[in-house]
Amino acid sequence: KWCYINxxxxxxxMMENIAEEIVKATKKRSIRKRKSIRYRHPESSEEEDxxxxxxxxEKLKRAMSDGMDKDVIIPFVQTLETLEDTTSHEITPDTS
Incomplete structure (x- = not known):
């Protein structure tokens, strides 16, 4: 609710212009990308021990150290888009 002061x-x-600028700046930041890491895990539990x-x-240790062996599962990064809260709030002059 707006309070009008004499x-x-x-x-x-000037106060209305400032309020409009704040709302415009808030609306510009609508989408931000966040990265989350997801790891692949073997689905089969029937693999040999x-x-x-x-x-x-020894082969597994060497593969993990250089990351070049085809038997090594390398984690991948997936980009997710997250919407930010763009709710605008009315700015009213302080009456006190």
Whole structure:
């Protein structure tokens, strides 16, 4: 609810312009991109257990260290668009 105060028309016009500029600036920031990391996990639980095989474990360690082995699953980054709250609020002069 607007409260009208007996002030000069020039001051009132300045306050309305300031309020309009704030609303315009708020509306400009409507969409911001955020990155979230999603990791791929093996779906099959029937894979063989190679933890007792020293050659396999050594190969896995080397692959993880250089990231070049085709057996290594590399995480990927997915960009999500998130809408920001663009609710505008009316600005009223302080009456106190």
């Amino acid at each position: 002030i000069s028309s020039k001051t009132q016009c 190679h933890s007792s095989d020293p050659d396999y474990m």
